[in-house]
Amino acid sequence: MGVFVMKLRTMNSNASNTQNPLSGAASGGSSGTAVSVASPTFSPLYQQIKALITQSLQSGEWKPGELIPSEIELASRFKVSQGTVRKAIDELAAENLVVRRQGKGTFVATHHEARSQFRFLRLAPDEGVPHYPENQIVEVKRLRAPAEVARMLDIKSGDSVIFIRRVQSFSGVPTILDDLWLPGAIFKGLTAERLNEYKGPMYGLFETEFGTHMIRASEQIRAVCADEQVAQLLQVAAGTPLLSVERVSFTFGDKPVELRRGLYLTSHHHYRNELN
Amino acid sequence: MGVFVMKLRTMNSNASNTQNPLSGAASGGSSGTAVSVASPTFSPLYQQIKALITQSLQSGEWKPGELIPSEIELASRFKVSQGTVRKAIDELAAENLVVRRQGKGTFVATHHEARSQFRFLRLAPDEGVPHYPENQIVEVKRLRAPAEVARMLDIKSGDSVIFIRRVQSFSGVPTILDDLWLPGAIFKGLTAERLNEYKGPMYGLFETEFGTHMIRASEQIRAVCADEQVAQLLQVAAGTPLLSVERVSFTFGDKPVELRRGLYLTSHHHYRNELN
DNA sequence: AAGTGGTCTAGACCACTAT
């Protein structure tokens, strides 16, 4: 591994420390590692280290919830200073891929924690504290991906996808109707039983049972009116205004692995967003 | 100023460098400076420096768009290392209070820049690239703050507030109806003429003309139906579903200085949100 | 007491911009 990093180091004119007087050698288009440069842009060492750590996260060398090696140990492994490892981990922590705990170590982020329950659920009650809703699976079936769905999931039209429809309720009041489309190749074997058995956030199940960790998502929000079918499922009058939240979720490598269309009843809840 | 920082330093058991062997002295509840501890919690030096820089931003010592002193100069002024100043500025940059430009320096953030035009405007067209909308001021008047508005703006019920109603259009199509309430004490002299004369983002005008820089905002989003009056202003049928976006904007010191209720037509646009 | 992340410093060199 040391040699590997040395290689990386020489890929940039970045050898500033006196102990490693490797110089010049602007980014050569040599072997095609994951970190190799697509453009001849400058890439600092800590970014390369970050990429290496991310690879270990993706490959499952360190699993969600587990402790990763200490900064000193990683520095030794990669043959860089602790400060450089620290900066790499700083960015990973900012992206919620890992969680730092002073005195204990750095842990792989997981969706099985109270802390991250509301990271992807932005609907909050107008009054009172947020609660996690009850789930009711309405339907689970396999189908062939329509063109639109295939495009969003970056798979071929007609490929197998798993369709899930569920209703989420707060204190027994139906509030969210979700339709999900998941690539069949990744979520093979996902059934209504498994979804119903599982108590907790769906992304936790995906992470544990299918090895797929959602790391970010992109949402498009619109206002729509409930049609007859939706109105019945949410137990409201047809024509009731609803928030339409279309989400694409991504795992490592910016790979889309979930398409979701949520309809939110906002009579007593709202979608919360902080602009910074 | 040097003495001031020395004081700060001794407020924590934080004097780790060998050149400044000030020791112990756990946070005493002494004099009430801006940085003084409300709770006896540990506050690192760079946070204190960050607070001092923020004060200079708030006081207008460095105005929006201007260059602030270099890291080395600030380090000298505050009698700390460049690395400590750097970490303070890193956080200010992450919060969009300043902008770093390699080789040029660090600048005070401003709302008069293409970069930040869409920081507080999340409505994007379903197809094509985002554009900044045309403004049409419908109404500007002074009134006494209703209880609800006063509560949100942290002023007294009945205090003077300025009410603004405007319509924003994309390519001539009315899409956003905004109602704004601003504290009269801060925005004294704001008229329809000034709003109409001014080309560019409203927050830029607030920043330049009223010395009030919005630094963050909190939004609550719901789905509603257009009533008769709204429908007429947006030139749609009554009952059309609209996004209701209720925003409270804050300036330094978490002081609320704007209440805004936007109604967004989402037939050909959507509210974009990235979850990380 | 030992190990972890968190802070702070000092010094070197690199990348970028302006003069």
Next chain:
DNA sequence: TAGTGGTCTAGACCACTTT
């Protein structure tokens, strides 16, 4: 050429957690 922010290192000590 000089000045700025950006990266990298090495070493010290602090705060927190566990043994």
